[in-house]
Amino acid sequence: MMLPIVRPHFPKLGLFAADFNRALQTGQVTNDGTHVQEFERALTSILGAPTLCFSSGMAALVTMLMASDVDGFDVICPSFTFAATPHAIKLAGATPVFADIDPATLCLDPVDVERRLTTRTAAVMPVDPYGICFDVPKDWTDIDVLIDSAPSFGSTINGSHAPRGHAQIYSFHATKPFSTMEGGAMVSTNSVLMERARQIRNFGQHDNHETRIIGFNGKMMEVCALIGLHQLETWEYRRNARIESASRLRYALEGIEGLRVQHNPLGHEPVWTYRPVFIEPEFGKSRDAVAAALQERGIGVRKYYGACHLEPAYKHSTYPFLRATELLASQVISLPVYDEILDSEIKMIADAFKDIRNG
Numbered sequence: 001m002m003l004p005i006v007r008p009h010f011p012k013l014g015l016f017a018a019d020f021n022r023a024l025q026t027g028q029v030t031n032d033g034t035h036v037q038e039f040e041r042a043l044t045s046i047l048g049a050p051t052l053c054f055s056s057g058m059a060a061l062v063t064m065l066m067a068s069d070v071d072g073f074d075v076i077c078p079s080f081t082f083a084a085t086p087h088a089i090k091l092a093g094a095t096p097v098f099a100d101i102d103p104a105t106l107c108l109d110p111v112d113v114e115r116r117l118t119t120r121t122a123a124v125m126p127v128d129p130y131g132i133c134f135d136v137p138k139d140w141t142d143i144d145v146l147i148d149s150a151p152s153f154g155s156t157i158n159g160s161h162a163p164r165g166h167a168q169i170y171s172f173h174a175t176k177p178f179s180t181m182e183g184g185a186m187v188s189t190n191s192v193l194m195e196r197a198r199q200i201r202n203f204g205q206h207d208n209h210e211t212r213i214i215g216f217n218g219k220m221m222e223v224c225a226l227i228g229l230h231q232l233e234t235w236e237y238r239r240n241a242r243i244e245s246a247s248r249l250r251y252a253l254e255g256i257e258g259l260r261v262q263h264n265p266l267g268h269e270p271v272w273t274y275r276p277v278f279i280e281p282e283f284g285k286s287r288d289a290v291a292a293a294l295q296e297r298g299i300g301v302r303k304y305y306g307a308c309h310l311e312p313a314y315k316h317s318t319y320p321f322l323r324a325t326e327l328l329a330s331q332v333i334s335l336p337v338y339d340e341i342l343d344s345e346i347k348m349i350a351d352a353f354k355d356i357r358n359g
């Protein structure tokens with residue numbers, strides 16, 4: 001038995017073949033087509049705030065930063081994230097300033113962020129790691145908070161997925177729980193910001209075709225919106241099944257000495273893009289050895305997230321020592337979750353950890 005790191009779900013072709021074929025026949029395959037508009041309206045009503053679709057989470061991320069005018073300034077972000085986070089800050093012309101995470105939540109540590117605020121800080125960009133939502137501190141009213149929620153579509157705090165911060169982006173990539181193959185979205189109640197984002201997504205063009213600001217091509221294709229609309233029909237069921245899969249996996253792994261399973265913070269319900277576990281010294285084997293042994297047994301795992309500030313692309317700059325980030329990035333293994341993981345698959349993962357520990 002092989003367990004891939006992700007097992008994406010997509011609607012059957014027959015469900016959207018006629019609409020897709022019509023788009024191919026009429027030639028209206030992109031450029032703010034009817035399906036993208038319909039998908040945006042559906043997302044707006046689910047998320048409770050205006051939503052724009054993009055060709056990828058990365059395109060939405062760069063657009064959110066460009067629209068927020070961070071060019072030439074600093075943006076504070078975690079290092080314990082996917083490299084897309086600091087890359088987007090760089091591409092928007094700003095400098096990423098890495099802050100540490102809180103080991104209890106794996107999210108940005110607000111106290112460490114506050115220590116790093118300067119007159120050069122244009123924004124703070126928290127991440128929702130694995131789908132665990134960053135809880136924006138109530139007193140951050142003066143801070144421009146732009147959230148990289150790429151992995152957390154469907155995650156809630158106290159039952160709510162109300163928008164947090166000034167703007168948020170989601171990824172609908174095939175590795176994420178809710179997918180349009182490639183795709184993303186930006187959500188914000190700030191209408192000026194959203195209008196700028198809409199123009200940036202289309203080469204900086206205003207509706208009258210004047211090029212008013214710098215932009216690029218971030219448009220979602222019609223076929224992706226069609227898939228997204230069909231994904232929404234099964235989403236509630238799949239979201240709940242996925243959360244249940246993640247908790248069954250957690251219970252099966254509890255009690256193995258030296259293996260710490262990340263719990264959800266109180267009141268949080270993450271969708272768990274992956275389920276992170278940490279190999280502590282009591283396990284008696286190194287994280288790298290455990291990850292390799294799991295791979296050898298056919299269990300797809302990732303050493304993820306890493307510490308971005310230690311990656312070759314970033315380590316030429318001098319960054320501060322980030323205690324929690326560096327420790328956890330050296331211990332973490334991301335396990336697959338799936339919408340519906342079988343009991344036999346959970347047993348295979350738990351047995352593998354026990355064997356590796358005793359072997």
Ligand SMILES: *Cc1c(COP(=O)(O)O)cnc(C)c1O
Pocket residue numbers: 056057058059061081082084085127148150151171172173183184
């Ligand atoms: C997946 C991910 C992205 C990138 O999204 P794409 O849709 O693949 O471009 C950005 N940031 C984080 C934290 C992610 O997990």
